[in-house]
Amino acid sequence: MTPEEFRAAGHQLVDWIADHRGRIPDLPVAAQVEPGQVAAGLAPHAPETPEPFEKVLGDLDRVVVPGITQTQSPHFFGWFPSNASLASVLGDVASSGLGALGITWQSAPALTEVEQVVVGWLRELTGLPDDWHGVIQDTASTGILVALLAARERASGYSAARGGLQAQERPLVVYTTAQAHSSTPKAVLLAGYGQENLRYVEVDTVTYAMRPEALKLAMAEDVAAGRTPAAVVASVGTTGTTAVDPVREIVAVAAEHRAWVHVDAAMAGSALLLPEMRSLVDGVEGADSLGWNPHKWMGTILDCSLLYVRDPDQLVRVMSTNPSYLRSGRPERDGDVVQYKDWGIPLGRRFRALKLWFHLRLDGVEAIRARLRRDLENARWFADQVAAEPGWRVLAPVTLQTVCLRHEPAGLDPASEGAALDAHTLRWAGAVNDGGRAFVTPAVLDGRWMVRVSVGAEATERADVEELWALLKEVVRRPAA
């Protein structure tokens, strides 16, 4: 495809995207397809000769759009916000158009240095310590794995250079809570610690936050049994209820054992853009790393996860490679620059910094902050309505923009009729999602199904939350099918 053919098709595609984005409020929120339906709509073999662009574009409407849950919809209240602000989309388009190769500083100095600058901007905007350094990872899952690999090596005296984790004599242990995101236990297992060396520390029964005294006790028991506390993953804004583990207290406990503290603020990191919310990570300066996702609430398009570390040498020591074909042939220069390949798993990296750069510059921080405050107010308003309505309960503190709730019909005893209550909850949540006018996430809390309403899609205004609330009150009254 020549640049001129690209120009023609690109204009069509930009118009298609603008039209599509304009249509999203009217589309069903949940994807409207059965398993296999999308695949059945595609050609069984790749074409030998080029197809017209119009046909490919038509297939976006015909096959792709119905097969997407519209996270950009104002009626999306599922999982967590997954905003894709159009300002950041432009940055992503520029990245694709440039076609830069990020393997070393030398292959694309701008890719490295724009990243250094924008992660610095966001460090400042979120109030993280001045001397921390950041890097863009694809997701928080990867960031947690990177942190737990660095923790593993530090705690094992850099065993990778010798017999690896399999030569470890005192088992290394990782601590988190059962409320942590599933990516934490996954990373613990991938990093080789093993399930038996993963501790789910007790949480407070009201706040669902880690109890530091329980952490202290668990660590002491492990040490007494000949094991070494290697790392703690503290969650700031859990996926279930946006619970906030107390970072300052956790850091103090971990310091006694020189254990790595990683703060998973994947969701809550966006809130740190608001000075009044910084207390969420009080004490973070004593931690070793923190990850958060601009690709969630803040709205820089996926994938864009930030990993900040106190000491990047801890990453470089574990991740670094230096083959001859990646050197510049100018040894005097190779020491002067950051090589982000040594701060994570992949060698080749996209120019992800552009989407942050475009997003912050084209929207401006003031407007982003105003939107986040709007969402916090909408969530508080919604929680107040739920709490005031007979038969409805708010199940966890509303620390951010997510409300966990349950409808408990009159005459149904939650203590003795839990299974019936679960069936009721899943029925009405399913009816909401099937109806297409809103999307919420059922999840389990304390062994019972509940529903998470996560406010914060870029397009969601108060009227949309009001509409959701009216829908919920209506749908729970429908008779079971």
Added chain:
Amino acid sequence: MTPEEFRAAGHQLVDWIADHRGRIPDLPVAAQVEPGQVAAGLAPHAPETPEPFEKVLGDLDRVVVPGITQTQSPHFFGWFPSNASLASVLGDVASSGLGALGITWQSAPALTEVEQVVVGWLRELTGLPDDWHGVIQDTASTGILVALLAARERASGYSAARGGLQAQERPLVVYTTAQAHSSTPKAVLLAGYGQENLRYVEVDTVTYAMRPEALKLAMAEDVAAGRTPAAVVASVGTTGTTAVDPVREIVAVAAEHRAWVHVDAAMAGSALLLPEMRSLVDGVEGADSLGWNPHKWMGTILDCSLLYVRDPDQLVRVMSTNPSYLRSGRPERDGDVVQYKDWGIPLGRRFRALKLWFHLRLDGVEAIRARLRRDLENARWFADQVAAEPGWRVLAPVTLQTVCLRHEPAGLDPASEGAALDAHTLRWAGAVNDGGRAFVTPAVLDGRWMVRVSVGAEATERADVEELWALLKEVVRRPAA
């Protein structure tokens, strides 16, 4: 930013990209900046209020473009081709514009099923076994890590569910060669095997390919010493010289110990689109996994790496998570679909399949094959010229499109004056790259610097290779500064 504002800016950006792509042949190939220069050109803080789009676009020209090594240039012969075909750019733009969230099948069925279909297309086009399954990873580095994690778990009897690798009694060993890409030793260390359990198997002195009899011996020695062969990473197209390890023989040796065989065909995978090149992976049906990068020579924009596995359950068993908030609330449906989150490290995934889908459909396979054949012929022509020219040597078999060469000036004895020869090689390679009219990669082979000329940028025609050859012959005659 509203859809209408996006429409206006998007049109400007498409024009900018088309213009930029048209200008690339005239730009210096190597980035033209000193360390810190790009960062110094950026604002020290994020803006509070929106900046005009024209200003951001202007900064692309002012700051970003000079800070990029132009891998899309017809004069780019560095590392490996890193093509970003404009057809695939359109797919990437569509992905960004859609703003889909890939966490489960339910969040975006189209993201999952288009991926299943296009990796199926490419499995068929490359002649891989019909019953293998594929998934898109960001890079081959990650693919190798995923394979070595699956291998670790299979060989340890799924130790992650117990005490992890740190409870492993018989050390697990991984085999590769010193010619393997740096991502292999990195993955071995990250997966916890440890440096002492990584074997660099001897290679043939002419072909630089792994010697299967040396592998057999190394495995026997490890078994005799109480260790367990867990995995072999066979390289098909090494980064240094595009050497090809003999897959069939390696598979036979590994089978005796039930060791996992991963084939790293990051570069050579594109060649498998040509039926006449399929012998590169002869015997692959006996391997466990193979990774290759459409984002290299084939030209689907970075990041787009394919990982094929014989038995996806081996991945799912190691990578799977199933928290309540990611279930559909419809247990009867959850079993019917592929959950790609369980085939790799990240939970959230971009809609990468669209760039493959657009690329294959808008360019057509025939044209892609013709371009690959053009490059193979150009590389053979170039190698013939080098071999025929006094003072020049081709240092390794030209198995693909990369030529490894050295200029050995008359009167300089390579055996006794190696350091002087290295200085000469680095001087003239540096002069080529500094001149801006071409870009090549110096690398070390058998302890001596040489130069890799990797043909295969999408825009590179025979005339560009001829021009490079004239430049090389001229530059080596320049006096040392």
